[in-house]
Amino acid sequence: MSTILETQAEASTARRALQRVKEHLSARSFLAAGQWAVTLLICAFLIVPVVMSILAGLTVNYFRGVSSGLTLRWLGEVWTQYHGSVFLSLEIAVATLAITLVIGVPAGYALARSKTRASRIVEELLVLPIALPGLASALALLVLYGGFTAFRTSAMFIVVGHVLFTLPFMVRAVAAVASSADLRTLEEGAASLGATFRQRFVTIVLPNVRPGIVAGALAVLTLSIGEFNLTWMLHTPDTKTLPVGLADTYASLRIEIGSAYTILFFLMTMPLLVAMQWLGVDATGQRRAGAKKRKPPRAS
Template sequence: MKRIPIWSWIIFILGMIYFFLPLISVFEFSLRKIRGIYSFEAYRLAFIDPRFYQNFGLSLFWSVLTITISLLLILPTAYWVHLRMPRWRPVVEFFTLMPFVVPAVVLVFGMARLYARVSFMVELPVLLIAGYVVLSFPYMYRSVDAGLRAIDVRTLTEAAQSLGAGWRVILLQIILPNLRVAILSGVFLTFAIVMGEFTFASLLSWPAFGPYMEEIGAMVAYTPQALSVVSFLITWACIGAIQRLARGAPELLAGTR
């Protein structure tokens, strides 16, 4: 058995302390709602607030819309780029990574200024969902792209066409089943991002879980920390689901050979 150097353990322990000590501190502080004892009173107050369920439910609804639209855009595009336009892959990757370059504040102000005169975009959450879809591009595209790289897209497509399959059958019944783990990875990442997003919902004045946490934090103590712990748990649950799917179904991640 290969021995791990002591410095590797030291770096690992320091990294664990760096990441988990602030979270432990937040959790410990959230238990001090009642003076002198530890309790989950802050969590109880958070969960009995009807606004919590309203804003959490709306963020859940926004995330479902975002995931659906993002998949409808990314999946056919990534598939076609891999099949017919491999030289355009760097260009597509560049545009999908733009949300990492352009700050969310700049993006939301640009969208609001450009479409402010279009009434239905202001009255309906069109700009909010559009912004979330843009924010999801790096995560959704990279996940789908990694799945497509793991399978022989051209061979699968040509084999299906030789059997008389149309494009809809090829995409939905042949390519899509081989991308289940990759797509679910992008879905969980997008879900975690939308559930905790603050900038778009706040500046566009739409209710969501992120602005609700900020509003609660300005009015009371302890409860915001409890909500922060809940949001971290949601994010970790999504990451854990991704890891479980990747380990439990390696043959799906690698694709059908």
């Protein structure tokens, strides 16, 4: 009899445990479903307006919708009127990237190596242009350099503004990677073998901070191409960039033209974003592979 009672008790305990497991799995499934629902709603909230804008730029009449038919007429008109802005924006973005690479990579490395109060003050001063409104930074540039007519009316004037705005993103990205990587040990080892500072910087520092450089370059390019507030105040009729042209189309032309301009903007930036993201993933993978190769063997 006692054996039967023990068996029944064990069976009852097993059933309760199984019930608790089912309830736990059910709760987790419900939580996962809720997370997916929230994620899909956020994606829809972000993507649907873009899709609607693209459709508006491809329809014959925006107010009649897709039923009015699809056309590439508006894209043709936008390209005819604003293709100069496309190339100008690319030139300004590339020039901005080149300058921020030359200045930002060494600056980020130096800030990561230095732990003094002065380096922290310099780092905070670099971030200052981000804290200020773009119009305020543009006004400061106009007050300082507005008297130099040739410089004021050139695209380099906008490049200077973009460098001031985007440089902190490059410096912060490089400094973050340089701080986390064990560069000091690697450099000391190379120095003990007779490597000069230039050799150490090129062969050790740059390969190890490559993920930060790629992340900073992505930020610089996208911010430079899409920057409006600062550019709107610095531009002239001969130096009109993509965001400024986009604002003009929405303010003075048909909504189909503005939407077609958005498509042009999208087609120009998306391949760039995908390429830079691919480079970032590739750089991170190579860095991890290199770390695994340098991992010392376990003692047997």
